[in-house]
Amino acid sequence: MNGNDIFIIGKNLTAKKVAEVLGGEILCGAPEAEINNVQFDSRAVCEGSLFVPIKGEKVDGHKFIEDCLQKGASAALSEGNVPENTCGKVCIRVDNTLDALQRLAAWYRSQFSLKLVGVTGSVGKTSTKEMIAAALSGGLDVMKTQGNKNSQIGMPCTMFDIKEENDAAVIEMGMSEFGEMDRLCDIARPDIAVMTNIGKAHIENLKTQENIMSEKFKITKHFGKDNILFLNGDDRLLKTLHNKQVFKTVTFGFSDDCDYRAENIRTENLNTVFTLCRGGKTEEITIPALGEHSVRNALAAIGAAEALGLDILQIQKGLMTYKNAPMRQQIYRLNGITLIDDSYNASPEAMVVSLDVLKSISEGRSIAVLADMLELGDSAEAEHYSVGKALAQKGIDCLVAVGPISRNTAKGAEDGGCTNVYAAATNDEAYERLAGLISNGCTVLVKGSRGMHTEEVVKKLLNAYDR
Numbered sequence: 001m002n003g004n005d006i007f008i009i010g011k012n013l014t015a016k017k018v019a020e021v022l023g024g025e026i027l028c029g030a031p032e033a034e035i036n037n038v039q040f041d042s043r044a045v046c047e048g049s050l051f052v053p054i055k056g057e058k059v060d061g062h063k064f065i066e067d068c069l070q071k072g073a074s075a076a077l078s079e080g081n082v083p084e085n086t087c088g089k090v091c092i093r094v095d096n097t098l099d100a101l102q103r104l105a106a107w108y109r110s111q112f113s114l115k116l117v118g119v120t121g122s123v124g125k126t127s128t129k130e131m132i133a134a135a136l137s138g139g140l141d142v143m144k145t146q147g148n149k150n151s152q153i154g155m156p157c158t159m160f161d162i163k164e165e166n167d168a169a170v171i172e173m174g175m176s177e178f179g180e181m182d183r184l185c186d187i188a189r190p191d192i193a194v195m196t197n198i199g200k201a202h203i204e205n206l207k208t209q210e211n212i213m214s215e216k217f218k219i220t221k222h223f224g225k226d227n228i229l230f231l232n233g234d235d236r237l238l239k240t241l242h243n244k245q246v247f248k249t250v251t252f253g254f255s256d257d258c259d260y261r262a263e264n265i266r267t268e269n270l271n272t273v274f275t276l277c278r279g280g281k282t283e284e285i286t287i288p289a290l291g292e293h294s295v296r297n298a299l300a301a302i303g304a305a306e307a308l309g310l311d312i313l314q315i316q317k318g319l320m321t322y323k324n325a326p327m328r329q330q331i332y333r334l335n336g337i338t339l340i341d342d343s344y345n346a347s348p349e350a351m352v353v354s355l356d357v358l359k360s361i362s363e364g365r366s367i368a369v370l371a372d373m374l375e376l377g378d379s380a381e382a383e384h385y386s387v388g389k390a391l392a393q394k395g396i397d398c399l400v401a402v403g404p405i406s407r408n409t410a411k412g413a414e415d416g417g418c419t420n421v422y423a424a425a426t427n428d429e430a431y432e433r434l435a436g437l438i439s440n441g442c443t444v445l446v447k448g449s450r451g452m453h454t455e456e457v458v459k460k461l462l463n464a465y466d467r
Helices: 015-022 061-071 097-109 125-136 154-159 180-188 209-220 292-307 312-319 348-361 377-393 407-415 427-435 455-465
Strands: 025-028 037-039 049-051 075-078 090-093 115-120 142-144 168-172 192-195 228-232 248-253 260-268 271-278 281-287 330-333 337-342 366-371 398-402 420-424 442-447
Touching: 015 025, 015 075, 015 090, 015 097, 037 097, 049 061, 061 075, 075 097, 097 154, 097 180, 115 125, 115 180, 115 209, 125 142, 125 168, 125 292, 125 312, 154 168, 154 180, 180 209, 192 209, 192 292, 228 292, 248 292, 260 292, 271 292, 281 292, 281 312, 292 312, 292 348, 337 348, 337 455, 348 366, 348 377, 348 442, 366 377, 366 427, 377 398, 377 407, 398 407, 398 427, 407 420, 420 427, 427 455, 442 455
Parallel strands: 037 049, 049 075, 075 090, 115 168, 115 192, 142 168, 192 228, 228 248, 248 260, 337 442, 366 398, 366 442, 398 420
Antiparallel strands: 025 090, 260 271, 271 281, 330 337
């Protein structure tokens, strides 16, 4: 930590200090009221919270200020005047509550000198974040982003999870529009950054992959000669950034020139084993995850952990604690079938990766339930078609395509030679289709964009087969 006057949430952070940091005006209540946590979701407010009401497209959080103070919040920010009933609690007026949340988070992060690893990329941010945190846990006390709180609201709130005892933090940093990474970097100020890949997620807003890379590269905004950027050395665009910066860049992947490289990859039960090659040395590494993408994540994690001083024994111990985040390639061995729940989100690159995992663990019939991929703009039809072609080329036995755009996935699969292709308008219809396709020993993959809610199919499968 830095300086002599350190203010810690749950210890000595007061409403007075919050107002001072934000240049806000205390409208009512006791300035010495202590802040134990910061919340923007009124449902999560508890005793000692600072409630930050955000004006959304549909709901203005300001309408919940009174309720939150009555629930036990110590204070609330507000862009307006004092609500009628504050229960004697503190209200602090600021010009803009989202800006205030971000500035408070940046100030709070500055209270700590722990090493922070920032993770960004088009695909795999959450799984890479989880893998890095697991590797670091072999020798350090680690704080990590919970779930995928990587947005302009979620990531600032993550900063308030930092505690005195933490040695390191692993923070997921997402962006979908111009300027967003710039703001997140001002808050988190990572010491080490990892860029997983440059895909087509959010291309509707950012127009080109080159724009996507340029925006994500802003994670290095505050880097100097002592910082390190880890790059996916197999990515066509990212590898062009290697050895061209004032700071150190390190590549990971499967290409011969990657600094951290994996060879001899094989599956043993539900683990993956590979040979790690770096700096002229080799090590055998085991991770409790499947797929080449998991190996690539592990390479990034090993690199980051070694950069923070851990040895390979500590790192291997930590890696074995890795678990996929919910709805991200979670594998269930059920009564007669294997289910791969990858329902959280989807992009063209992630779809292909998940199809590889499906093929690698299928011992009987392989079935893919693939729903629409959103936010692909003008390339949506072509990208869905290419996923269908990839499915056929990989030899997946059956496809259930869910949603209007996924009719292009079905067409691609059919053109590629897959003969068991079915279209469904809804998740309920998709499940009805599955009922006639599932047989003993088959493996089912479920994946789609968040807005398609394909977890509904997963829940029905778990209810039917988890006996």
